[in-house]
Amino acid sequence: MMTSEDTAKICLITTGGTISSIYDEGIQALRPGLSVDALLDRLPKGMGNIEVIKRELYQLDSANAQPHHWQTLAGAIKQVSEEIPDLYGIVVSHGTDTMVYSAAAVSFMIQDFGKPIVFTGAQIPASVPWSDGPRNLLDAIRVAAFGDLGETCIVFNGEIHRATRTKKVRVNSYDAFDSMDPSPIGMLARNIVLYEGRKKRDHSLVPRYDTKLDDRVFLLKVFPGLPPQTLARIVDMGYHGIVIEGFGSGNIPTDENALTGGILQAIDQKCFVVVSSQCAFGQADLSIYAVGRAAMDVGAMSAHDMTSEAALVKLAWVLGHTTEPDRVREMMAISYVGEMSFTTPLPPRNKTKR
Template identity: 35%
Template sequence: MKKILFLTTGGTIASSESEEGLVPSLTSSELLGYLGTHQQEALVECEDLLHLDSSNVQPEEWILIARRIAKAIKDYDGIVVTHGTDTLAYTASALSFMLENLPVPVIMTGSQLPLEHPLSDGVDNIRCSFAAALQDGLKGVYVCFNRQLILGTRAVKVRTMNLNAFESVNVEPAAILNAKGMEFHEDLLIRSKKEFHLADTLCKKVFLLKLTPGLNPEIFDMLSYMGYKGIVIEAFGAGGMHFERRDLVSKLEEMAKQGISVVACSQCLYEHSDFTIYQTGQKVLQQGVIPAWDMTSEAALAKLMWALGKTTDREEVKKLFETNFVNEITLI
């Protein structure tokens, strides 16, 4: 019989009502109890790792979760992690990079309604996560939500209330659960025959900035003064940044001279950025800005933290972004 580790970290799925609103309180055993008798044919071991609203899950918690998973992979056939939905995409992206060459599936899930709620979507999400964790040959980090299995680096929360909270951005879901069972898109699955490695050194000094018309370039001076080593910019459209009156391009040149790595993606949720199309984009590329193509903002931020944890050399960081590790990017 296969063994599954069921790790809980808090979030809505484990929350109960309090005088201050919903607060994570249920244990992993209590969560499992809501499945009733209809459980997967596997030995499930429970562990309460955290009891946090996902707004409080930060890089320090990513490292904690990654280290626990790294210790567990030799003893289990799969790992299911419950997590609050608000920052689940960030955590899933970070774990995707930190847990290099995972030999087992790590399935992350949560819910829009607490398990204590009679209409909760949490029971179905957990059951589907167990089904995914038991799949032979499946490897890597995935988000399981609303009967979809999404690559950890492609999941984005796009709805606050609806039960289909997550979408797979710029690629199809890795699998769909329907009346036929779990139907996989085989070409999207993570394949690695290399040895597992825990890359648990992250650079926490990375900033995500959404570009707005009229943004004062001096904001970058503040980030430099604060010691930031990397910046992810959500640029306009396919890759535009202003340089008239408020010259962002010259400021990015200064950032490059200071050794700060700058990655640029698009504010548009779908399709890829291409900084070669317009004059504004080409000027940015000339300053050494690293294009993120069709990566999500969450994945770009996590990848830059991971990359800067490996090296502070801007050219080496650029090479890492030009490499597809866990189907996080479609290179053009």
């Protein structure tokens, strides 16, 4: 437990995004440009017993983020946590466009961290007086330093979301993110309010860092008129996994422009297929309708209530470890970091006292 005399060390890793953007007269548009020092200068002076260690990793618009950036970020978190073992937590400032992908990837690649890894950003650049960036950054620092939390999360607009259960749902509003069933895992007011069901701080855990990924995973949104040959083209392009975002509970066309043949062909060519839902809330249950069961009968896996973003990242992470069909199915059915609400439970991990 932290006493009033202790200093909470947290590390702020900046990666760019709107929060660090400035207006460039030359291109007449926003681009990342604020340094980590400039971001911190916009916070209230004097943060009590919090020491912020600074790391500037990227100046990247998150629309340009690639899977290798996720791996580099996870490596940076590993490096700083090994250099400074008494860290209370990590804050990552990131663009909102692909924050949920990066945060989900870090969740899978760094497990049993035992401390908060907090992603945050802004809808309005911190260089603008009414930006939400300073508040979000300060909230994230509070959670990293004092929150009884032991998992990767997104802190935004006073809410704390599990990284693998979050979607960006608003383009411009301050409340850009929502948790997709269940509710957020906490909120910030006078105090940090955290709900049951979260992972709590546990300094006895030994973090497991595993950044292996297969980035040849495709996310395909089903729409009326989608040509079935699209699946074969995706496989021909060298993809090893496809997340199909189906209608409703994971339904796909099975009559005109039927996708079942393309799914079967993809699976026969060693390409794994997962079906998620286009709906923000609820789950993909392929057993309800004939048009869902058809996908299951030819070998597609259900994403259950995973978001499509989390399903894509998880499949990439799983395929980085195995391509053995039974093992892939087994791993996709395990909830490793709370990405699904009902699944095969993760086997217990041994704890080692530090």
